[in-house]
Amino acid sequence: MLVRNWMSRPVISIDADDSMQDAITLLKERHIHMLPVMRKGKLAGIVTDGDLKRASASDATTLEIHELLYLISKIKVKDIMTKDPVTVPPDYTIEETADVLSTHKISGVPVIGHKEQLAGIITQTDLFRVIMSLSGFGKRGVQFGFQVEDSPGTVAILIDMIREYGGRVVSILTSNEGSPEGYRSVYIRAYGISQSDLLKLRQVRQERTALLYIVDHRENRREIVVASDEK
Known part of the structure; x- marks a missing residue:
């Protein structure tokens, strides 16, 4: 840019x-x-x-x-x-x-x-x-913060998981800053996820990846998770 x-x-x-x-x-x-x-x-x-x-x-x-x-x-x-x-x-x-x-x-x-x-x-x-603009904030929706292994295909897995529950991805930002060695933080904003599907997504993510937070800008709801508690 x-x-x-x-x-x-x-x-x-x-x-x-x-x-x-x-x-x-x-x-x-x-x-x-x-x-x-x-x-x-x-x-x-x-x-x-x-x-x-x-x-x-x-x-x-x-x-x-x-x-x-x-x-x-x-x-x-x-x-x-x-x-x-x-x-x-x-x-x-x-x-x-x-x-x-x-x-x-x-x-x-x-x-x-x-x-x-x-x-x-x-x-x-x-x-x-x-x-x-980069974060897609204008679309509001839901922003997810994940911590994943820094290896090929991990971001694609997160996107597929969100799409399974009706989410349309607006933006994807990633960074190694502040993450443990071998891990990466991934921030995804999506819209189109119903409240019921968001609940299901929150349950299944425990089996697949470490969730840092969820911020639902539609309802101004925030769920903060300590990454170390997820492992």
Whole structure:
């Protein structure tokens, strides 16, 4: 999954010579937290709501409100922006981008495409949308967490077991993270399983695999199982 498919566009940006007040107004009106700063069609920096708060807070206690408003109308965005911001290309994967945000402890980055043109912006909110899409959460249904041996065919067995009871699989995610050596965690979301079939499935799964949890988003029911108790 590439950044180009998930970034926000068209990009709301601001010119380096615009005022700090212009930036405050734009962030508020558009309900966003970050603005790429442009100069002659090229990315010159980035300004966030945090930058604006820091720039005004130091003077807020010493100035009257009308003086403060006058001050922020005169301060230029270029004076408070972060220069040479971290960026990513459109062909970065979502995982690479998440790593960039985590490493630099930032909430979003501009996306720079062909000829160094601003192509978009991608933020933590966009990454949340990716997670929602990958997990199939929009379909609600039931999510199962399993712990299985890390060997060929184990995931197929789980899928067949769910399908036996009328389930239609929406998403499958797997990971070795946090699992004992030789085991893998598998997370499957399915819909179309009746409550009666879900009860039957819960009974037969003890004979076939270790269940970590079941979350039924239709009823907001949760069953948490300690994997070691299943073995």
